[in-house]
Amino acid sequence: MSAMTPPELILQVQNLDVRFRVDRKSEPFAAVKGISFDIPTNTTVALVGESGSGKSVSAMAILGLLPENALVSREGRILYGGRDLLKASMYELQDIRGKDISVIFQEPMTSLNPVFPVGEQIAEVLRLHMNMDGRQARARVIELLNEVGIPNPQLRVNSYPHEMSGGQQQRVMIAMAIACEPKLLIADEPTTALDVTIQKQILDLIASLQLKHRMSVLFITHDLGVVGDIADTVVVMQSGEIKEQGPVKAIFEAPQHPYTKALLACRPRLDRRPKRLPVIDDFMKGDGHVHLEERKRGTTPSDPIILEVKGLNKTFYLKEGLFGKRAVPAVKDVSFTLPKGKTLGLVGESGSGKTTVGLTLMRLHDATSGEVLFEGRDLLSLSEKQMMAYRRRIQIIFQNPYASLNPRMTVGQILVEPMKIHSIGKDEGERVGMAFQLLRRVGLSEQSFYKYPHEFSGGQRQRIAIARCLTMKPDVLICDESVSALDVSVQAQVLNLLQDLQDEYGLSYIFISHDLAVVKYISDKVMVMNEGVIVEMADSDEIYRHPREEYTRKLLSSIPKGYELAAQPS
Amino acid sequence: MSAVLTNPALPPVRESPGLWSLAWRRLRQDAVGMVSLVVVAIFIAMMAGSYFGLIAKDWNKEKGVSYANPSFLAGSENLEARSMGAKDAAAKAPPVDLSDVDPLAPRYKEWEERAAKIAVTETKRSEVLPFGGDKWGRDVLQKAIKGSEVSIFVGLSAALLATLIGTMLGAAAGYWGGWANDLLEWVYNVFTSIPYILLILAFAAVAATSGKFGKGILPIVLILSLTGWTGIYRLMRAEYIKHSNREYVKAAQAIGASNWSRMFGHILPNVSHVSLVQLSQHVVGFIKAEVILSFLGFGVPVDMVSWGTMLAEAQNELVIGKWWQLFAAGASMAILVTAFSLLTDSLRDALDPKLK
Numbered sequence: 001m002s003a004m005t006p007p008e009l010i011l012q013v014q015n016l017d018v019r020f021r022v023d024r025k026s027e028p029f030a031a032v033k034g035i036s037f038d039i040p041t042n043t044t045v046a047l048v049g050e051s052g053s054g055k056s057v058s059a060m061a062i063l064g065l066l067p068e069n070a071l072v073s074r075e076g077r078i079l080y081g082g083r084d085l086l087k088a089s090m091y092e093l094q095d096i097r098g099k100d101i102s103v104i105f106q107e108p109m110t111s112l113n114p115v116f117p118v119g120e121q122i123a124e125v126l127r128l129h130m131n132m133d134g135r136q137a138r139a140r141v142i143e144l145l146n147e148v149g150i151p152n153p154q155l156r157v158n159s160y161p162h163e164m165s166g167g168q169q170q171r172v173m174i175a176m177a178i179a180c181e182p183k184l185l186i187a188d189e190p191t192t193a194l195d196v197t198i199q200k201q202i203l204d205l206i207a208s209l210q211l212k213h214r215m216s217v218l219f220i221t222h223d224l225g226v227v228g229d230i231a232d233t234v235v236v237m238q239s240g241e242i243k244e245q246g247p248v249k250a251i252f253e254a255p256q257h258p259y260t261k262a263l264l265a266c267r268p269r270l271d272r273r274p275k276r277l278p279v280i281d282d283f284m285k286g287d288g289h290v291h292l293e294e295r296k297r298g299t300t301p302s303d304p305i306i307l308e309v310k311g312l313n314k315t316f317y318l319k320e321g322l323f324g325k326r327a328v329p330a331v332k333d334v335s336f337t338l339p340k341g342k343t344l345g346l347v348g349e350s351g352s353g354k355t356t357v358g359l360t361l362m363r364l365h366d367a368t369s370g371e372v373l374f375e376g377r378d379l380l381s382l383s384e385k386q387m388m389a390y391r392r393r394i395q396i397i398f399q400n401p402y403a404s405l406n407p408r409m410t411v412g413q414i415l416v417e418p419m420k421i422h423s424i425g426k427d428e429g430e431r432v433g434m435a436f437q438l439l440r441r442v443g444l445s446e447q448s449f450y451k452y453p454h455e456f457s458g459g460q461r462q463r464i465a466i467a468r469c470l471t472m473k474p475d476v477l478i479c480d481e482s483v484s485a486l487d488v489s490v491q492a493q494v495l496n497l498l499q500d501l502q503d504e505y506g507l508s509y510i511f512i513s514h515d516l517a518v519v520k521y522i523s524d525k526v527m528v529m530n531e532g533v534i535v536e537m538a539d540s541d542e543i544y545r546h547p548r549e550e551y552t553r554k555l556l557s558s559i560p561k562g563y564e565l566a567a568q569p570s
Numbered sequence: 571m572s573a574v575l576t577n578p579a580l581p582p583v584r585e586s587p588g589l590w591s592l593a594w595r596r597l598r599q600d601a602v603g604m605v606s607l608v609v610v611a612i613f614i615a616m617m618a619g620s621y622f623g624l625i626a627k628d629w630n631k632e633k634g635v636s637y638a639n640p641s642f643l644a645g646s647e648n649l650e651a652r653s654m655g656a657k658d659a660a661a662k663a664p665p666v667d668l669s670d671v672d673p674l675a676p677r678y679k680e681w682e683e684r685a686a687k688i689a690v691t692e693t694k695r696s697e698v699l700p701f702g703g704d705k706w707g708r709d710v711l712q713k714a715i716k717g718s719e720v721s722i723f724v725g726l727s728a729a730l731l732a733t734l735i736g737t738m739l740g741a742a743a744g745y746w747g748g749w750a751n752d753l754l755e756w757v758y759n760v761f762t763s764i765p766y767i768l769l770i771l772a773f774a775a776v777a778a779t780s781g782k783f784g785k786g787i788l789p790i791v792l793i794l795s796l797t798g799w800t801g802i803y804r805l806m807r808a809e810y811i812k813h814s815n816r817e818y819v820k821a822a823q824a825i826g827a828s829n830w831s832r833m834f835g836h837i838l839p840n841v842s843h844v845s846l847v848q849l850s851q852h853v854v855g856f857i858k859a860e861v862i863l864s865f866l867g868f869g870v871p872v873d874m875v876s877w878g879t880m881l882a883e884a885q886n887e888l889v890i891g892k893w894w895q896l897f898a899a900g901a902s903m904a905i906l907v908t909a910f911s912l913l914t915d916s917l918r919d920a921l922d923p924k925l926k
Contacts, residue, residue, distance in 0.1 A: 286752065360858040362824055391826040408839035418825035452923040465821070472825065 009218045010184055011039040011062065011080050011101075017073035018057050018066065028071055031057045033240040039184065044210055045218040046248075046268060048229035048263065049237035050487045051458065055220050058237075059186050061086070062218075063103060063329065064093040080184075099129040102177040106189040108169035112161040118172045119145075120158030125179045144175040148205060166350070167198035171205065178209060185210070186218045191226065195349045195514050200558035203230055224263045225237030227559045228252060236260045252397040258283040266492035268521035270544060273297065277492040277521070297524045300540040303339035306508050307361075308395075308478055310335050312370035314353075314360050330356045332532040333371075338476065343502065343509040345540060347516055347555065353532035354512045358478045360395050361510070374476075392422045395469035399481035401461035405453040411464055412449040415439070418471050438467040441498060459490035466497065470505075478510045483518060495522060505565065516559050520544050528552050596920040603916025609909035613902075617722045620715050629712035629875065637892050638703030640710075648697070650705075650890065702894035704883065713875050714898040720876035722906065724790050725857035730779045731795035732856075733849045737838075744810025745802070745833050754803070761800050769797050770859070774868035786871060790863055794856045795843025802848045809841040843918040850914035854907045877903050 014036045019028035032054040039045050047055045060066050062078055062289045066087060078085040081103070085093065092239040097103075104562050105111045113121060122144060132140065138157070148171040151447060161169055177185055187206060191199040195450035203358050210217050221227060227234060228248065233276055235245040236259065244257040255261045262283035275293045314331040331353045348354045359365045361372055363379065372379040379390055399403035405414060415435040416428070425431040436446050442463040453461055461480060469477060479498065483491040499522065519526055520540055527537040528551065536549045547553045597603050615889065619625040637650045668675075701711035743754040761769065770793055777789040812826045813819060861878030863869035870876050877899040884896035 359820075364820055364823055388826055390826070396821075396824050398817045398821060400817055404821045406818045406822070406836050406840070407919075409836075417822075417827070421826045421828075421831075454924050468821075468825065 004065050006178065009038045010039055010041045011078065011218075013037050013039075013058065013062070014077040014079065015060060016058060016072075016076040016078065018061055018076075019071045019073075020067075021069045026094070031070075031240055032061070034073075034076070035237070035240070035242045037242065039216050039218060040209075040233075041183075041216055041402045042214045043232040044207070044219055044230055045233045045235060046219045046221065046231035047235050047237060048221055048224050048227060049224055050489050053237040053238040055237050056151060056188055057221055059103070059188055059218060061096055062186065063101060063344075064088070064090075089397075094424055098125055098179045098182075100182055101184045101186065102180070102182040103186040104170070104173050104177050104190045106192055108166060108173050108193070109161070111173055112169055113212070113319040114161050116165060117158045117160055118164070119159075122172070122176045122179055125176055126316055129180045140179070141175075144179055145172070147178075147209075148172070148175045149201075150175075151353055165198075166194055167201060170194065170198075172201075174205065178213065179469065180214075181213060182215060184216045184218065188220070190219075192221070192223075196516065196560075197349060197555065197558040199226070200560070203560070204301070206230065216480060222489075223267070224260075225267050225488070236263065263489060267488050268492075268517045270517055271518055273521055276496050279492050280489050292536075297541060299339050299342055299525050303342065305337045306340040306374070307338040307510075308371075308373040309337070309357075309361070310371040310373065312357065312360060312372065313368040314356050314365060315368045322519075330532055331360065334529075334532075334534055336527055336534070336537065338508050338510060339524070340475075340508055341502070341506045342524040343511050343522055345519035345526040346510060346512040346529060347514065347519050348529035349514060349555075351531075354529050355480055356532075357529070358396060358480045358510060358512050361478060362394060369383070388422075392418075392472040393474050394476045394478065395472060395474040396478040396480060397462070397465050397469060397482040400485055401458050401465055402485075404465055405461055407453055409452075410449070411439075411453065414453075414464065414468055415449075415471055418468060422472055424471065424473075434471065435467075437471050441470070442467045452549070456491075458486050459494060462486065462494050463497065466494075466501070470501070473505075474507070476508045476510065478512070480512045481514070482511075484513060484515060491518070498522065516544075516555055528555065575685040576891060583606075592923065593917070593920040597916055600913055600916045600920065603920065606909040606913035606916065609905065610913055613718060613722060613909075616715055617718050620719045626712040626715040629708060629716040633696060633709055633798050634699040634707040635697055636703070636705055636707050637887070637890075638707055639698060640697075640702035640894050641698050641700050643702075644698045650892075670779050693767070697753035701898055702892070704895055705887070710880075710895050710898045713895075714877070714902050716775075716859065717875045717877045717880055717899065718902060718906075720787055720870050720874060721857050721878065721903070722861060724787060724794070724860045724876070728791045728794035728798065728856040729849050729852035731791065732798040732852055733802055733845050734801035735795065736848070737806050739799070740803040740806025741810050741833050741838070744807040745814050745829070745837070747811075751807075756805075758800055758803060761797070766797070770794070770863065771866070773797055773867070778868065786874070790860055790869060793863070793868075794859055798856065798859075799850060799907055802845065802852070805844050806841065806850065809833040809844055810837060813837045813840055828883045839921070842921055846914045846918050850911045857903060857907070 008395065014033055014233075015132040016036070017030075017034045018032040019030050021028050035054075035058065037045070038189070047058065047410075049055045055059050057066070061070075061072065062080075064083060066072070072086055074109045076086060080096070083092070085096070087097070112118065114328045119138065119141045119296065123132075123213065126132045126137040126140055126392070127134075130140075141157055145156060148167060150156050150171055156164075161172070163555060164172065172192075185206075187353065190206070191202050194202060203226060203386070206217060209215075217230075219227060219231060224236075229246045233245065234248050234251040236243045236251070236257065238259050243253065243259045252264065253258060255264060259280065261276065262280040266280065273295050275295045282450075312331055312334040313329070316328045316330055317325045318328055320326045334353075334357060336344065346354045346357065354364060356440050360367045361379075367380050367482075370380065374390060374394070377390075379387065379394075396456075409417075412432070412435060414429050415438065417433065419425050419431045425434055433450075435449060439446055439448055444460060444467070445465055448456070448460075448464070456464065477498075482498075483494050486494060495518065498509065502509065509522070511519060522542045525537065526540045526543045528535040528543070528549070530551050535551050536543060536547070538548075544556065547556055597607070597696075616625070620627075635648065637648060639646055639648055695707060699707075699709045701709070701714075704710060704713065732897060739754055739757075745750040764772070773793040773796060774789070777793055810833075814832075819832055820838055822832050827836065857877065860869055860876060861881050864876060864878040864882060880895055880899035884893075884899065887893070887895055
């Protein structure tokens with residue numbers, strides 16, 4: 001090997017270039033274009049970028065886990081302990097993986113094997129790499145579970161993955177990753193699938209483990225906000241290139257590259273509420289001038305009410321034993337009003353019942369009791385036929401844009417179908433014309449009409465879902481975690497679109513989310529839910545400035561602060 | 571507006587292609603799929619041709635000697651034909667003179683004169699047939715063509731019917747759940763708890779005694795499809811349970827799509843690959859099942875031929891080394907079944923817009 005790794009660096013990535021063969025005809029797609037960065041010992045390096053920026057591909061290249069169709073150029077080198085990992089044999093890599101370099105994936109639910117107890121899965125790593133016998137391994141597993149903060153480790157060691165919450169599963173994954181005292185831990189979006197409060201706990205855990213074990217962490221995320229607290233160095237990537245890298249302080253306080261500035265600015269903030277959120281294009285193409293004008297939010301008692309919910313209850317029944325049933329109340333006595341043309345934010349953690357409220361309003365679930373008054377008529381007591389007239393007027397945008405569009409229908413068919421059902425438009429020609437108009441309105445090209453959903457990115461798919469709702473000219477739009485699955489930069493674009501549509505058509509929104517910063521930005525009134533009950537409800541500025549309940553305060557304190565002084569757009 | 575991607579330069583005038591026309595376009599680019607399609611089409615044309623009497627009309631004529639050799643094996647010995655010929659020759663030998671005791675003797679001459687007036691053409695049985703002959707000297711190739719009529723019709727229509735029944739019931743049980751599911755599961759359990767052959771025989775016995783469906787092919791199609799839908803039902807029910815909770819179906823409900831449209835407009839195209847694969851497997855299975863039925867005597871009547879009856883005959887022939895009937899029926903079946911499986915595979919790929 002020509003160059004030895006300097007002792008203060010644990011890993012060096014030099015000129016890494018990864019391309020993917022798509023098919024025989026076209027040129028290989030360049031995912032990573034000759035990047036170089038170092039990971040010093042005992043530090044946390046954050047690799048930040050949007051989906052498709054090549055950040056995960058870089059991490060997988062370090063572990064030698066690239067898919068079959070990847071082409072790695074010969075000039076690139078990944079130096080670890082005097083060896084080039086790109087040229088290492090399969091056996092050498094197997095030895096390094098899990099022992100020296102370990103990884104935590106995004107989805108703990110799918111990364112754990114559901115048919116083995118978690119203790120056994122951790123013990124397997126120990127037996128493979130540390131040559132421990134069964135008893136030693138079990139003792140070490142309990143120690144590890146204790147270290148990652150699982151209560152009652154002696155008992156939980158025998159639990160199956162489904163018996164644990166998402167946060168606990170991610171802790172188990174971390175325990176597995178640190179089991180062999182690795183020198184480098186790669187965390188690939190470890191908190192994206194988790195609630196804010198859990199995210200905060202996991203971030204704290206990773207930071208404390210890094211300090212305690214004196215290891216290095218490569219932290220991959222799309223959200224610059226979350227790395228502010230834990231990273232020492234930040235590497236910003238966009239479309240396969242490194243745009244900027246430096247110490248976290250420099251990146252947050254004096255970002256040089258417009259892309260970094262944009263990433264910092266596009267996350268909604270608690271202390272400000274601009275008319276529009278800044279987006280990447282404002283920085284990359286425009287003059288860097290951002291709309292700083294503040295938007296006023298809030299409700300007044302004299303606002304006309306479009307939707308009123310009174311004493312809504314929803315109970316699910318679980319089968320228990322042969323004949324038994326157990327009642328699980330998901331929503332308990334929820335009442336609220338939605339003023340016309342305003343946004344009601346609905347915040348809570350997973351399992352708080354906020355999604356059930358949304359689905360029950362749409363009658364996608366049958367309510368157990370209660371009233372939903374829309375222009376004075378109780379929607380819950382209408383027959384299916386009478387409901388058709390109102391279906392059109394309340395619409396919902398789901399969380400997962402990958403699942404909510406039928407993969408076998410073209411975008412055109414998706415948009416025309418609701419118009420056909422509700423006899424909107426005279427004939428097919430007029431409907432197609434309206435579909436084209438709406439596609440333009442949500443910022444998609446007219447060619448999209450002929451494409452299938454899988455040809456679009458997550459943000460674009462969410463635009464299609466929005467356009468589908470708009471075909472029916474609804475009055476109330478329920479956004480169920482509609483931006484949660486999107487990158488922060490794309491999230492800003494979609495939020496802006498929703499805001500523009502509200503200004504233009506006077507839509508009323510019920511905005512359901514676990515992200516408090518987003519809810520604060522978009523809502524006039526905020527309702528906090530926990531375990532099926534409304535904990536607190538007030539105007540959005542009020543609730544963030546003076547939270548009255550303990551639970552609300554806890555939620556607010558878990559928002560990643562990042563570097564608050566940063567992101568001052570010029 | 572945020573991040574507008576509009577491109578007004580591109581005119582949107584293009585016919586909106588439906589799922590099926592796009593699938594056809596993709597299928598045409600698939601060489602394997604197109605070849606299989608052509609093969610299947612040839613078989614279906616063959617079947618239709620023989621049904622309308624255009625080809626293989628005189629399959630029942632005894633043209634060759636018993637077990638006539640195929641033309642590519644013209645020289646090999648045919649002991650069976652020779653022994654039959656010897657028997658015939660023995661029959662033609664002059665009878666023993668009984669004129670002394672026979673009271674009809676004076677009239678023989680008169681009868682012989684009258685018989686001479688009627689032209690009798692002795693058919694010359696050929697020693698060799700293109701693909702060999704069977705026991706009665708019928709052309710095996712023509713038999714195979716005629717047999718395709720029954721086999722393909724039974725296989726295809728029974729499989730189509732079984733897939734239709736299985737899909738509809740599976741969709742109903744999986745989509746509605748509740749008592750519809752309980753009822754259908756009960757029916758399914760009853761059907762699967764009876765051994766398959768026994769079930770077929772029970773249905774065959776009912777069809778035969780009631781006599782409502784007549785004799786011939788129709789009862790076989792009904793028997794096979796009414797007993798064969800259970801596997802398809804089970805798979806489709808599972809797919810429907812999985813898909814009816816998917817968000818795109820909830821989204822369709824939210825825009826007001828009816829239950830019918832959700833079941834068959836939204837979910838069915840997404841699970842159609844399951845029924846297509848099942849369809850192709852059942853075509854194969856039912857062609858074979860018809861063999862069993864024919865063998866047991868519940869199948870096609872004796873005056874008809876199918877690949878099944880040919881295979882049943884071939885058992886005895888193999889012992890004496892006459893393999894061509896088995897080969898003709900087996901090869902036709904193998905080619906059709908392979909082509910059909912490949913075609914459904916290509917069809918499945920063509921129906922998935924994610925695969926290019």
